[in-house]
Amino acid sequence: MSPELALAALLGAPLLQALLVLALSRPPGLRDLVHVMGSGAVAALAGYLVHAVSQGASPRIVLANPLPNVELAFSAEPLGTLAAAVVGGLGFLHAIHTSGMVRAIDQKAPARLMAFSALTTAAAMAVMFSANLFSFFVAYQALALAAFPLVAHVGDDEARTSARLFLAMLLGASIALLLPAMIWTYTLSGTLEFQVGGVLAGRIDLLSANALLVLFVLGIAAAAAPPMHRWLTMSFTAPYPALVKVQALAVLPAGGVGLLKVFAYVFGPALIAEETGRQILAAQILLGLCGVIMCAAAVIALSKTDIRERLAYSLWAQALAAIIGGLLAAPAGLFAAALQIVATSCAATTLLMAVGTTAAVTGRNNVADYPGLGRVMPWTFAGFAIACASIIGMPPFSGAWSKLWLITASASTGVIWAAGLVGVAAVLTFAHLGPLAANAFAGRAPTDAFKRPDGASILLVAPVILGAAATLGLLVLADPLASFLSPVWTPR
Amino acid sequence: MSAVLDLLRAHAPMVALALLFGGAAVALMTPHGRTSWALALIAMAAAAAVAADMGWRLLTGGGALDTGALLAIDGVAAFSAPLIAVLMFLAVLAGGSTLADKPKRAQPYVVALHLAVATGWVGALFARDLIGIVVSVHAAWLATAALVAVSAHRGALNGALRMVMSGGAGAAFMLLGAALVIYATGSSAVAGAADAMISAPMMATLGFVLLIAPLLLMAGAAPLHAWAGPAYGRSDAGLVLAVASISALAVITRLAAVAATTTAPGLADGVAAALVCAGVASVLIGSLQAVGAVNVRRLVAYAGAAQAGCVLVAIALESPAGLAAALVQLLAWGVGAFALLAGIAASRDTTLAALDGLGRRAPLAGIAITIGALSFMGAPLTLGFLGRWRLIEAGVGAGWWWATGAAIITSLAAVFYGGRLIERLYFRRATEASNFDVDAWRLARAPVMVAAIMAVACGVAPAWMLNLAQRAAMLALGLTT
Numbered sequence: 001m002s003p004e005l006a007l008a009a010l011l012g013a014p015l016l017q018a019l020l021v022l023a024l025s026r027p028p029g030l031r032d033l034v035h036v037m038g039s040g041a042v043a044a045l046a047g048y049l050v051h052a053v054s055q056g057a058s059p060r061i062v063l064a065n066p067l068p069n070v071e072l073a074f075s076a077e078p079l080g081t082l083a084a085a086v087v088g089g090l091g092f093l094h095a096i097h098t099s100g101m102v103r104a105i106d107q108k109a110p111a112r113l114m115a116f117s118a119l120t121t122a123a124a125m126a127v128m129f130s131a132n133l134f135s136f137f138v139a140y141q142a143l144a145l146a147a148f149p150l151v152a153h154v155g156d157d158e159a160r161t162s163a164r165l166f167l168a169m170l171l172g173a174s175i176a177l178l179l180p181a182m183i184w185t186y187t188l189s190g191t192l193e194f195q196v197g198g199v200l201a202g203r204i205d206l207l208s209a210n211a212l213l214v215l216f217v218l219g220i221a222a223a224a225a226p227p228m229h230r231w232l233t234m235s236f237t238a239p240y241p242a243l244v245k246v247q248a249l250a251v252l253p254a255g256g257v258g259l260l261k262v263f264a265y266v267f268g269p270a271l272i273a274e275e276t277g278r279q280i281l282a283a284q285i286l287l288g289l290c291g292v293i294m295c296a297a298a299v300i301a302l303s304k305t306d307i308r309e310r311l312a313y314s315l316w317a318q319a320l321a322a323i324i325g326g327l328l329a330a331p332a333g334l335f336a337a338a339l340q341i342v343a344t345s346c347a348a349t350t351l352l353m354a355v356g357t358t359a360a361v362t363g364r365n366n367v368a369d370y371p372g373l374g375r376v377m378p379w380t381f382a383g384f385a386i387a388c389a390s391i392i393g394m395p396p397f398s399g400a401w402s403k404l405w406l407i408t409a410s411a412s413t414g415v416i417w418a419a420g421l422v423g424v425a426a427v428l429t430f431a432h433l434g435p436l437a438a439n440a441f442a443g444r445a446p447t448d449a450f451k452r453p454d455g456a457s458i459l460l461v462a463p464v465i466l467g468a469a470a471t472l473g474l475l476v477l478a479d480p481l482a483s484f485l486s487p488v489w490t491p492r
Numbered sequence: 493m494s495a496v497l498d499l500l501r502a503h504a505p506m507v508a509l510a511l512l513f514g515g516a517a518v519a520l521m522t523p524h525g526r527t528s529w530a531l532a533l534i535a536m537a538a539a540a541a542v543a544a545d546m547g548w549r550l551l552t553g554g555g556a557l558d559t560g561a562l563l564a565i566d567g568v569a570a571f572s573a574p575l576i577a578v579l580m581f582l583a584v585l586a587g588g589s590t591l592a593d594k595p596k597r598a599q600p601y602v603v604a605l606h607l608a609v610a611t612g613w614v615g616a617l618f619a620r621d622l623i624g625i626v627v628s629v630h631a632a633w634l635a636t637a638a639l640v641a642v643s644a645h646r647g648a649l650n651g652a653l654r655m656v657m658s659g660g661a662g663a664a665f666m667l668l669g670a671a672l673v674i675y676a677t678g679s680s681a682v683a684g685a686a687d688a689m690i691s692a693p694m695m696a697t698l699g700f701v702l703l704i705a706p707l708l709l710m711a712g713a714a715p716l717h718a719w720a721g722p723a724y725g726r727s728d729a730g731l732v733l734a735v736a737s738i739s740a741l742a743v744i745t746r747l748a749a750v751a752a753t754t755t756a757p758g759l760a761d762g763v764a765a766a767l768v769c770a771g772v773a774s775v776l777i778g779s780l781q782a783v784g785a786v787n788v789r790r791l792v793a794y795a796g797a798a799q800a801g802c803v804l805v806a807i808a809l810e811s812p813a814g815l816a817a818a819l820v821q822l823l824a825w826g827v828g829a830f831a832l833l834a835g836i837a838a839s840r841d842t843t844l845a846a847l848d849g850l851g852r853r854a855p856l857a858g859i860a861i862t863i864g865a866l867s868f869m870g871a872p873l874t875l876g877f878l879g880r881w882r883l884i885e886a887g888v889g890a891g892w893w894w895a896t897g898a899a900i901i902t903s904l905a906a907v908f909y910g911g912r913l914i915e916r917l918y919f920r921r922a923t924e925a926s927n928f929d930v931d932a933w934r935l936a937r938a939p940v941m942v943a944a945i946m947a948v949a950c951g952v953a954p955a956w957m958l959n960l961a962q963r964a965a966m967l968a969l970g971l972t973t
Contacts (some may be wrong), residue, residue, distance in 0.1 A: 063860050064952045066873060067881060071953075145871075159518040160919065175870065178906045180896055255628050289589045 002038040003059035007076055008082070009325045010045040013038060014122035018115040025111035031098035035114045039088075039095035042121060045082070046088035049117050053081045054484055060131055063486070070192055071345040072138060073131040077194070079264065079488050080128035080337055082481065086342045087128070087249050089351045090470065091121055093463035094249060097353045098241040100459025104360035107239060113153055117245050124250035125357055133182045133190050133192040133266065136258055137174065140222065144170035150242035151235050162234045169221050169231040170251075178219030181212055185266060194261055196487065198268020209270050210282035215260045217323070222255025224319045226293045232316050237310035240356030243308065247315050248348035256322045256341040263326040264334055264488050271329035278414060283327045290327070291421035294320040298428030307355050307367050310432060311348070317425055318344040318391060324422065325406050330413045331489040336405035338485055343390060343398040343474055350387035350467030354380050357460040361450055367436055371443025376450070379461050383468035385437040390471045392433055393426040398474035407437065502545035504561045505618045508577070511539040512614060518606035525599025529588050536584050536610065540577035540710045543614070547574040552962045564620035564682065568749035571819050571960060573617050576745070579826055580610040580737045582939035584647030586834050588633055589935035594642065602642055608635035617749070618680035621680040622670035622703070625746065626663065633659045633710055636739045640723045651723030658719050662706025669702030682750060697762030704747055704763070707769055712745040713804065714777035714797040724793035725842060740796060741826040744803050748818050749968060753806045760810055767808035774801030775898045779905030787842050791909055792832050797901045799825040805898050806883045813886035820958065821879035824867055827947045828876060832864035834940040847913060856937055858917045863944040865910030867951075870903040874951040878958070895937035906925025 001009075014236025024030050052059065053076050060075035098117065124144045126139030144167060152163030186192055187209065189199040200209070221228035235246050241245035247254070263271065273280045279287065294317045301313035318340065325337025357380050358373060361367050374381035386397065393403035403426055410419035474481075515535020522528040550570040551953060565573075584606050591599050612632020619625045637659065641652035675678045676696035709716040778797030785791035799821065806818035810946050838857035839846040851858030867876035880899045887895025950957050966972040 065871075066952060066954055068880070068955075068958070072873070134872070141871055149919065152915070155919065160915070163919070164911065164915065168907060171869070171907045171911070175907060176900050179880075179903075180884075180900065183881070183888065183896070187888055322763055 001048070003049060003057040003076065004061055006045050006048050006052065007059045007062050007074060010042060010049065010088075011074060011094045011122060011125055011129065013041050013045060014118040014125065017042075018118040018122070020113055021114045021118060021303050026316045028103070028110070031111055031114065032102075035118070036092070036095045036099060037052065038118060039092045042125070043085075043088040046085040046125075048180040049076050050085045050484075051083050051361055052076070053078055067134070069190075070134045070186075072135050072181050073134065074126065074135060075131040075194075076129060076130040077488070078485050079260060080130070080257060082126045082484060083253060083341060083345075084125055084337065086345055087121070087124060087253055089469065090345060091249055091468050093470075094241070094244050094349060096346070096459055097244075097356065097463040100457050100463075101239075101356055101360055102199040103237075104367060104457065104460060107241075108155070109153070113150070113239065116146060116149045116153075120150060120245050120250045122146070124254040130194070130258075130261070132194055133185060135260075136194075136261065137178060137182055140174055140178070140220070140254075140258060141171060143222070143251060143254055144174070145247055149479060150245055153239055153242050154237060160239050165234050166231040166486075166490065169228060173221035173228050174411040175214045176219070181215035181219055184208070184212055184215070194265035196265065196268075196389055196489070198264070199266055200270040201268040202270075204270050206273060206280060209267070209280050211403050213267065213271070213280065213282045213286070216266070217259065217327075219430060220255055220259050220262070222251050223323060224252060224255065224316055225259075225323055226289060226320075229316055229319075232319070233309070233312045235411050236312045238307070240352065240359060244349055244352045244356070248345055252315065252319055252348075253345045255342055256319060256337070259323060260326050260334060260337055260341070267329070269329075271327070279329050280329065283329060284342065284415075287324055287327045287415060287418055290320045290323050291418050291425075294324070294425045295428055298425050298432060302432040305366055305367050307370070307436075310367060311351060311355065314391060314429060314432060315344065315348050317429060318348070321403070321406060321422060321425065324418055325402075328413050328415065330417070331486075332405060332409035332412060334489055335482055335485055336402055336409050338488075339405060339478070339481065340399075340402035342481075343402045343471070346467065346471045346474060347387040347390035347397075347399060350464055350471055351391065352466060353460075354384035354387065354464045355404070358384075359457050360460060361456045369446075370436055371439040372445040373443075374440035375420055375443075375445035377456060377461075380456060380464050381437070381440045383464035384440065386468040386471055388433040388437040392430045394430075396470055396475055397478065399477070401478045487492065500542075501545065501549070502540045504542050505565055506550075508539045508542045508546070508573070509563075509611060509615055509618065511535050511542065512607055512611040515539070516604045516611060519607060520600055520601055520604035524593055525594070525596060525603070526588075528600040528603045529584070529591055532607055533581070533588075535607060536577070536581040539610070539614070540574065540581045544574040547571060547960075550967070551960045552772035562620055562624060563838075565618060566682075567969075568745055568815070568819065569617040569773050570967065572742070572745040572822065572962035573614055576613055576617070576738055576742050577610065577824060579741070579830055579943075580606070581915075582830065582942060583738060583834075586837070586936035586939040589836075593891065598642065602639070605635050605639045608632070609639065609739060613739060613746075615818050616746050617742065618816050620682065622673060622682060623680060625682065625750070626666045626670055628658060628745065629666070629707070629710070629743070632739060632742070632930055633662075647722055647725070651719060651721075653723075654719035655723060658709055658716075659706075662709055665702045665705045669699045669704075671712040672696065672699030673703065675699075693762070697766075700750070701766045703750060703857060704766065704770075707743050707747040707750075708774075708800075708804075711740045711747070711800050712793055713770060713774040713800045714781070714794070715773060717778075717793070717797050720793040720797070721790050722952055724789040725787045738826060738830070741822055741829075744800055745822060746817065748803070748807050748822070751810070764808045764810055767804045771801045771804030771808060772898060774798065774804060775902055776801075777892055779901055782909045783905050785909070786838055786844055788844050788847060788913070789833070789842050791844075791913075792829060792836070795832075795906065795909065796825065796829055798905060799828075799868065802879070802883055802902050803900055804836070805892075806886060806896050809886050809890050809892065809895075810969075811886060811890060812962065812969055812971060813882070813889055813967045815968060816958070816961040817879065817882035817886045818962050819961040820875070820882050823950070823957070823961075824875035824879040824947070826836075827943050828864045828867035828874075829858045830864075831867070831940060831943040831947060834936050834943065835860035835864060837936055844916060847916040848920035849917075851917035853922065857939055860940040860944040861917060862914055865906070865913045867911045867947045869906040870899070873948065875947045875954075876951075877908075877956050878951060882958075 123143035130136035297317040304310040390397040390399035616628035637655035781794035870880040
């Protein structure tokens, strides 16, 4: 199979998966099998593309020419390919977990949930593989529209309000801010292509660079830069399978990757002011804003008693850390940000699947009900604890590497205070996740833990364990990943 | 045979008008409603084919036309006449299913009115001089008002009455404007203003503003759209409104063609300023009203006002890029509004609640409404996106950065009302209000899907359409022959 064909198949497979899931919604076993196999195919294709890109291939496919000199094109470059592989691999585990969840909680309209989950994957993949700003914009809007039904899935007033906010923020920001930024970029550079070194480098004055940076960072609301984050913290009302997709596997990571692509391939050195050799003013202001809000998000998470809400704020803080890495405008910062996205995606998927398993078999969503549950659900909570440790950034878990690189990059670019804020945020994250994981094992086991007599099925537990294993696996991959990602800032 | 065909093609504008007018007469004289409808369809299809062939030949430089003394085909007419004829054909085709709702004796009249509307608007597009435009526009306007008036709901009469009254006032203004322009430029020909030695620029500007203002009213541009609410909100079939919407499209097209001739020194700035003011006001007021609308047809009317505002801003640029952007926007507006209105016709009720769960019970209607809403939002890979992009590109090229704001406000508002439509279609359970009208939907299915497919297909592969729009703009501005 040629890399081009693999890329096309990777973008098309989730669409086919969605159609098949809807067409074969009965019997449930067949539906689940199609969903899991479709996700497995996506993971395999993403893995193949990682191999191809590591061998020097750079496949590119063009689907349409909607505007003069502007193509609807997708290409596999290291950053997008890595993120797609991680999201694809974890998506396979998530598909298994979803099959277990819809049975355990008797989920309403499971085929619709799985179909939109697959469509969201397709759109997220399209974002990650977008070859230019136009394709990114198209894929990003498709992502917002595909994920909207996931947030609204429960169908009650609360879900509808969250879904409306989700759609309004993502689409609204993209139209009001991202679209003008895209057109401005086109006007300045004459192209919308993502290019190593940045299409704007040497073609933009300082004022325009500052304005454009703000438009891009706020326009890509999926990256959750403040104040465009409300969609993330409001989306916790979605059912667990949808929550994993939105917060850990599609929307948030795609937003992060999209923003990193803009930093690396649109701005490049244009993020550095020539006179001072430091980040441009808007980048410094955004760095400060993201750093302070990152700490504030971790504090707010501490005050939340619903585990889903607490995790939403916690993941927001992690997303901001990735933005900080990109804004540092240095190779080390970009690598830290990419690693942060990958590590957070791994850990967040594991964490949310563990929490989902807990809710399905015990009916508990409140953090006050968690003590002792680790004694009756040891495997699930082992995964939970590993994921918490990774998000906190505890060595030797994978999250620690990204935090370490982030602190190093901050210090090396002269933004020492950003390094300090990353450290403070890690401590605050420990405060809202550490005791939770510890008490799950240290507390007394509840006598009425399970609402289901047979406990958690293998479909609910195995993905959590494998997700935790992936989180641990990243530990040894930092160097190969740095090598794989190096073309992002160094042309081959 | 070939010689006859060549002769007909050489006189294509007159042939198209004759087909429409003759079709209307035959439809009126046919006593049986269904037969009348079938004959009207044949006439509309033939006129659409002639107009399409004529437009294609003119815009690709494939042949000359003999337009006679009364008619003249500029680039805008060559681009828009086929579009209007095709949309009108689809509207008549879809309207066949609701014909049975009318009294038997009235059915031929209703069919003939559709053709009269088409004749009027196509005639207005083809008219060589200002008086011809005034007469054609008002013939079409009165026919449209009559179509609205035959709705079963008494509230529609209110809308029709407002249309007639505002049309009457508009006719007076237009005649006065035409007189002023003829006096100031020394010519009654529409194209005369482009290269005229204007003796009284202020008078000419005032004349054009008086000509344009009634056209804005008829196009439903805010704040001159007082007729649109009751007419759209109370008519008994969305398909009639599709005709009204096509009329608005034709009006703006005519306006674009008129504005394209106002490039003479001393005239251009004043007309452009008037168009900009009208455009921005229409975007703001239309968007606000659409966001707050609870009647789904009124929502489309107000959304149309916002779209019209964008077109006006693009026309005001008075550049090839601006006029081409306006034509693309017009196409997007026409196709999007048709998909929305014809899709909505699947439900008997006009409240937003009528859409609840419609996506499940009438999936094709759901798809059409969704595509129409997405196109109004300016979602990528739809015609609406192309229109917005072209407007912004043309605006930025002319240094009108604020034009970006107009496009963005329209799109942002569309995200709110379009998102609300989509949410109701797919994420709400059906209520009592959401009665699926099987009869109305039976024949509307094919036309509505054609419109929806057009909105997407032209968005995905737009090169030919963009080229035609560019060529049409150059022709209209006299920059090429």
